[in-house]
Amino acid sequence: MPLSMVRKGETNIIRKIGGKEEIRRFLENLGFIAGGEVTVISEIGGNMIVNVKNSRIAIGKDMANKIMV
Secondary structure: OEHHHOOOOOEEEOOEEOOOHHHHHHHHHHOOOOOOEEEEEEEEOOEEEEEEOOEEEEEOHHHHOOEEO
């Protein structure tokens, strides 16, 4: 399921990153790598703050839909 469907406080394993090559590369540079853990900290209006590799990152709903957990 996409990261945008995950509830606040849940920790999941990233299974796959979708989208074009440049989007996948951008997300990988932020720390979203298949096999890594991601925790949703908060969600407001579809935008999310997530914890990846001990860093808090804000992403939009469109990016969250490309990250499969």
